[in-house]
Amino acid sequence: MTKRFGWIAIAAFGLAALAPASGAQDAGKEILKIALPKPMFVGTPKNIRTPNLETITGKPRGPFMVPVGTALLSLGKPVASSDKEPVIGETAFVTDGKKSGEDGYYVELGPMLQWVQVDVGKSHELQAIVAWHYHSQARVYRDVVVQVSDDKDFISGVTTVFNNDHDNTAGLGAGRDKEYIETFDGKLFDPKGVKARYVRLYSGGNTSNDMNHYVEVEVYGLSAK
């Protein structure tokens, strides 16, 4: 025991002796200062007030393969929401099959984390979930989490299909999926055939304001036998 302490003491003294020596080695050096490019001055940028349907980035989504017999399950199905009194529109807009980006086609939920939940009636093998938050303007919705479950309260048997909440703001666990810019072709989430009756989509505001919007959510799956 005493011998071990002795070695530790020697090592500590050695490190202490080395520390100033390292400093002495750096004494004749300095950080290389590299001039970085300065910003370019430019006049007033474009003012945007009117909606448009143009995409900013990305290519058109390629074909997404699903098993034969896959059908749209969500059309006209009941929708629940964390915001019982939406600011604009009704939760029924989420599954009414109308995907226009104009005013009058979306439901606006309040600020902070909110969710909408689609009940497709029975447990199905889910093949695709497509969501249009708000596509008349290029914006990004934060903390998008898509979960499916047979439990309407999402307490048990919850499968997370998509999660881009990288810092766990929503408290549903940190996700590694990327944020994305809303476009008119919607965002497709792949549930990989997991069986569920309820689909819940979370979001926590967007890059244009703190509100949460849904134009449409479509849930595709194989009909339950």
Place this chain on the structure above:
Amino acid sequence: MTKKAFRGLFLCAIVGALLFRFVRLDVRPMHHDEANQAVKFGDLLERGEYRFDPLDHHGPTLYYLTLPAARAAGERALAGLGEATLRAVPALFGAGLLLLFLLFSGGLAKEATLAAAALAAVSPALTYYSRFYIQETLLVFFLAALLGSGWRYAKRRSLGWALVAGVSAGLMAATKETSLILFAGLAAAFGLLSLVESLRTRHRGVVTAGEAWVWRDTRTKLPTLFHFALFLGAAVATVALFYTSFFQNPHGLADSVRAIGASFARAGHPGVHAHPWNYYFQILAYSRTAGGPVWSEAFLLFLAAAGGIAALGHDAGRDGSPRFLRFILFFTVVTAAAYSLIPYKTPWNMLPFYLGLVILAGNGAALLLRISRFKLVKILVLAVLVPGFADLALQSYRASFERPADPANPYVYAQTSPDFLRLVEAVERTAAAAPEKKDLLIKVVAPPEETWPLPWYLRTFGRVGYWTSPGAALAFTGAGEPAVVIASAAFAEEVGAALGEGYDQAFYGLRPEVPLCLFTKRGP
């Protein structure tokens, strides 16, 4: 109206103007243009450097007049400056504008002066842009100074007022090269006034007395050649002083002439700022987006129309002058037409003719109050006017304090989104956690129109580089691996792929439709 009442009410207007202009000046994120001006001012503050750029940035007065404000705040470097210090400069000129209305005495009746001052104090347009670090409010202030000193000169023909008018004109030219439109408007108004009065003289037998034109009890005089030369000399000297950076940059004066050409070229090729002829009046008359409140300065437009029509008659109030009012009317109509016909439009460009509307509206309000001698009618008129003024004040509050960055606000134009401040906070958090602190390497990869106001918000960081293409930014490896990369949405995919999996990615709104992608390096 008694002198005491006038003084008391005018003081109330000044206090109102000061409150609307100075409270919570940092409530709105810095606009692209404000950040441009601020960084440009930083060079002047830190190194005493200013060179007029004939292609952009307008005139030098804003920068030089910000120097006293920065020094009063005890700042010697851009990093220490805050938005409130910078915006205090136009705010001061915006509130000072009201005092210049006192120069119109004898031209504008007391009641009209008071009404105009009250309208200016609560005007949503004047208030919003007085809190905006750009040249417009200064231009309007110097224009009012020229109108006021010109009027004083016309009344007294004194050398002092000729000099003040010359300096005011020089300051206008040194503020914005587009002041040329205003000088042309003033000349046209003078021509129209002369024409109208010569016709009236013939028809109505109004006589001239010596060199003076006589109109009731109002005598105004044309300038002597010597005074006119003094006026021009003062204007040219002022212009030369500012554009040559106080004789440090002799080319600045020639550049100021070149800038006029650049401005005309911009006016003819408006690009993304092309708007229909009725753009300005549409903003003022009525604006509403889905679910949002109604914005309208129709009350002011109505009063201005009443005041303008009244200016063509004989009644300018007991202490007003139809000649002065007609001059303002012609100037307002001519400049409003000129600005409306120019395809290049940004909402703050309407301010010079908006000043004319405010003066005429003041006359309109005074006219309504003296339309009848009956007290009951006066009370009824007041019952209409007071809610109108209150509504403008409420809209002002909403525009400048409640929704200063809301795209539904008609005075908002290409404004930075509040969401952008979250990006800045995220960068600050990353820096706080990094061993290099504020010396961490930040790469900005975005076209210039998607770069600002980043240079303002990143002014306290030691190592920030700006690239306009991902290729050049990613090829630059000399400074090490960046801890933070801010990329335009168009470059996000390419930049993300090049950075690899070691970075978190999040989008933030710079402006509506313009998201920026923030990459922050994950910790070990």
